[in-house]
Amino acid sequence: MDHRGFLRRRADLATAGFEAAESPMLIINPVGEIAVASKGAGILLGMENRELMGMVLENLFVPPSSVADCGKDGHCSISVLRQLQVRNAGGDVIPVEVQCSPFMAHYEGEDTGGDPDRPNHCLMLLADIRERNHEDEMRAARLAKLSLLNQVSEALYGANLSLDQIIEAVLICMTAGQGLRFNRAFLLLVNETNDTLQGEVAIGPSNAEEALRIWQDLADQAGDLFEMMTSYDQSIKKTDVAVNEIVRNMIVPMDDLEHILIRVMADRHVLRVRGDMAMPGVDTMRSWLSCKEFAVAPLTTRAGSIGVIVADNAISGAEISDLDLEFLQMFANQSAGAIENSRLYHELEQRLLDLRRAHQKQKDDQETLIRMERLSVMGETSAIVAHELRNPLVAIGGFARTLMRNLQEDDPNRHFADIISSEVTRMETIIHDLLDFIRPKKRLRKEVVVDRIVAEAADRFQAELEGKGIRLEMDLKTEGKVLEIHPGEIQQVIQNYIVNAMQAQPGGGRIEVRSRLVDGGVRIEVRDDGPGFAKDVGEKLFSPFFSTKTTGSGLGLTICAQIIKSHGGITGAMNSPEGGAVFSFILPLPRSTPTA
Amino acid sequence: MSKVLIVDDEPHLRLLYETELRRAGFETMTACNAAQGLEFVETMKPDLVILDIRMAGMDGIEALQRILERDNTVPVVLNTAYSSYKDNYLTWAADAYVTKSSDVTELLDTVRDLVDARTAARN
Structure with missing residues (x-):
């Protein structure tokens, strides 16, 4: 081979x-x-x-x-x-x-x-290596999401974002490709004024074409949160009108405890509602969302739940995975913290602002006060000077007139005396204008609670009455009515009445001070257990110098009548059918301004 | 002849009022402070008192109260440089309130009216 x-x-x-x-x-x-x-x-x-x-x-x-x-x-x-x-x-x-x-x-x-x-x-x-790649991808995706969450968390807590910006960031992360990849996200917050859970804002496309375009747009964007927010502004804002209309309709009363959203808040745990699940509120949610499957995550803070995030894949129809849920829960927790933080921060900021304003106002007031005080001192000084000048002027001018009268008609000095007296008159006129016309006529009247003034006046006699064996009873029922009066003067009247009642029963007895609302006014009475007064005396009681008492000027009741009259009221006296005298006065209520 | 007591701590004013009242036909007596005035009200029984308010020591308002406590039939004319006392209800007990002026006509008229009214009431 x-x-x-x-x-x-x-x-x-x-x-x-x-x-x-x-x-x-x-x-x-x-x-x-x-x-x-x-x-x-x-x-x-x-x-x-x-x-x-x-x-x-x-x-x-x-x-x-x-x-x-x-x-x-x-x-x-x-x-x-x-x-x-x-x-x-x-x-x-x-x-x-x-x-x-x-x-x-x-x-x-x-x-x-x-x-x-x-x-x-x-x-x-x-x-x-298809299988291996899938696992890697999963791992990478998880890592990317965790990193994003971390980034979001840093951004949400670190940067001084407004509440609106935070909510926007939250919703972007819910839907962004680098984020949780839900198709749509809806944020609902608890409205404490009307005790409802109320839809605030939402994000997401309204149909598949829109979705495709947005996702394409965003696909090239880097994963940085702020870049995402910027690109969101450009590509999504115009298109999320539809979802925001949906979210505005979402209102659930907080006392609807069975409702799925309220329950998620109470349970403090994320919930995935699958297409075949039936729970209270789910049907309403489906009709709102036009989507059978969705996820709900509570926004939970230490103080309690402040709202929920609802997310779905209505456009792609993709199933919500366990991983999605896991991230949704994590993300919702962070978001809630950030929202709560921002609210507290801004509340604090508002308080600080209020405090600053108050401080500024106080400063301004103080300056005004100082200015006014200075003016007032000047005014007072000139008033004192003017007054002091009055007496010598009276003497000068008075004697000039006397002199003039004593001189013969043809005496040339008569003319000079006339000059002195007319010049003095001129000076007196200046002083008169300065003191008497410019001086505010307004009395020291202020708005006071009638019953309080009455009680205060009567209380001053408590010790004295006890010493004399007289029981003071107060029965004040004008329901906190407020009148604009001179409190000191009105109290003077009441005290005058009480002194009279006290003197009418030297051996001890009882004085009752009553106040009542009557037609168009407030009626104050002081009743005693004394002998009452003789019938013929009644009418003269309030006229000057009349007194049935052996001592005293008899002026007390006259002054009382004058004070009450100056308040537009009337005084009265009568013998009670049960014995004893009743002195009273009525103060008119201000005429209510007619409502248009 | 009706007796008028002038209570004022300004000697020149006392002299002026005396002069003018005498000329008008009144008998006059003067007190240079409130305490003396009170004393004369008791001892001399005047038919009318002209009372200044601002005086050293006891002021005219207090004097008014005390005069009326002793004899609440004697007319009192408050005669003062201050119109502001008109707002003080304590002065309302006086029969008249005249602001001081170099023209004494108003004072004289007031005195005359009050004295006449009292005489008429007595008769």
């Missing part, structure tokens, strides 16, 4: 075993064609291994150039493990791991030439 014949036999034997091998293997001849293919290679490439023989290797790979120099004259660059792609008979591109080594063989019909002892073929080992 010659050398070549030996080689051929050996090759034949090897070929038989090779062809039966399960692993994908190819032997490439010096011109780059497949000399032999293993059974496994046939399976990988989707044809009989015999069909592969004679095929140009480059035609199987994508791109063909990746194996350009493989097998040529026994040379091969793929001496280390490399990941390439082949196209199978069905046209699918399959990722493979490839490694070659030189191989010595001689097959029938081959004109190899050259040195027969030198390896002239190439042995290529292939491995289908």
